[in-house]
Amino acid sequence: MPKEYRTIQEVAGPLMLVQGVEGVTYNELGEIELASGETRRCRVLEIDGGNAVVQLFESSAGINLADSKVRFLGRGIELGVSEDILSRVFDGMGRPIDDGPEIIPERRVDINGVPMNPAARNYPNEFIQTGVSAIDGLNTLVRGQKLPIFSGSGLPHANLAAQIARQAKVLGKDEKFAVVFAAVGITFEESNFFINDFRRTGAIDRTVLFINLANDPAVERIATPRMALTAAEYLAFEKDMHVLVIITDITNYADALREVSAARKEVPGRRGYPGYMYTDLATLYERAGRQAGKKGSITMIPILTMPEDDKTHPIPDLTGYITEGQIILSRELYRKNITPPIDVLPSLSRLKDKGIGKGKTRADHSNVLNQLFAAYARGKDAKELMTILGEAALTDIDKLYAKFADRFENEYVSQGYETDRSIEDTLAIGWKLLSILPRSELKRIKDEFLDEYYGKY
Secondary structure, three states: OOOEEOOEEEEEOOEEEEOOOOOOOOOOEEEEEOOOOOEEEEEEEEEEOOEEEEEEOOOOOOOOOOOOEEEEOOOOOEEEEOHHHOOOEEEOOOOEOOOOOOOOOOEEEEOOOOOOOHHHEEOOOOEEEOOOHHHHHHOOEEOOOEOOEEEOOOOOHHHHHHHHHHHOEEOOOOOOEEEEEEEEEEOHHHHHHHHHHHHHHOHHHHEEEEEEEOOOOHHHHHHHHHHHHHHHHHHHHOOOOEEEEEEEOHHHHHHHHHHHHHHOOOOEOHHHOEOOHHHHHHHHHOOOEEEOOOOOEEEEEEEEEOHHHOOOOHHHHHHHHHOOEEEEEOHHHHHOOOOOOEEEEEEEEOOHHHHOOOOOOOOOHHHHHHHHHHHHHHHHHHHHHHHHHOHHHOOHHHHHHHHHHHHHHHHHHOOOOOOOOOHHHHHHHHHHHHOOOOHHHOOOOOHHHHHHHOOOO
């Protein structure tokens, strides 16, 4: 039976000081029992000799210092794992909220995980088809990669996240594939959208959902992504599944981190976020990857809304350092009704070269990708020139590039949220658009591919 302490000295907001404790460790869970018999959960944030600072999960209202007692449970936050977690919906602390039965766990796992030895990592090199042309064709996702989506408030990142979760698959192999979806600090309306979308399309059968609502405690928000990654590690490295982890919204997670840091009176860093936010985000992102000797893998798509659409804000800035690229959503394209509004030019997948080509997608993929980027960039320049100087100032070839840029946005990038395009479909649309331009302009494509595909679609 855990030892009980009646030495609560003070309560300040979500924090509480307990004196005279013994053998208590950082991050350990505790329970506060009120005089009425009600219990509330807490977590140890700091230990200084016999003093423990704990953070409450629920509110501190109604806690009488003299009549309340604290028990420390000798363990951190844990998730009970078993294969039964697939197709289930949990709250941010891993409790079922879908009216299904309790999970009977194979075992309980600390949610902070075990760091992956860098020497045991395998290099990501297998193509994942998301069915979204702007990602598959131009900023390819590779198994084991961390590829964030940078969005802005009000942009439809939720629709894109649900689409990728629904459609993602590994080609040519009959392998077990699962999605772990963590929603952090979202509204009840968004939560309903995700749950209903997954149920409507049957994607729920291979999905584990963790839902943390905006009115749940900040400390739970910090635990939710770790719950999801713990479930993913179990499915990937013990059950040999290939797992796609989608976390939305990392900005809410970072704000919770700032809230806890401010409550502890820590010295703030950039924009009030704690100085250790880089390290903290890295402990999440670096849990993705492939391990030598293990069949499974974890691929991660964290989604974050950039405050004021500013990609130099600390959250997207630090995320960009740790991850292998980014998919950027554009407000300008959203206004033009391009869905999904992916801005392909500033978007980047640093591992795309490793996941495309002969035997993975198609031999011409790399050439087509480079030519589409170049042509779209020139087309956008031509359109800007047209806006300033008028159409008469453009040469005939510039007018063709401007036409290409418009059709590229409307036919290649814009596909709606229900269309699932195979990589062959995506490449075919790319060739069809490139056929707008004279063959002599396609300098980035080898002659053998031009002979085979140019003008054939």
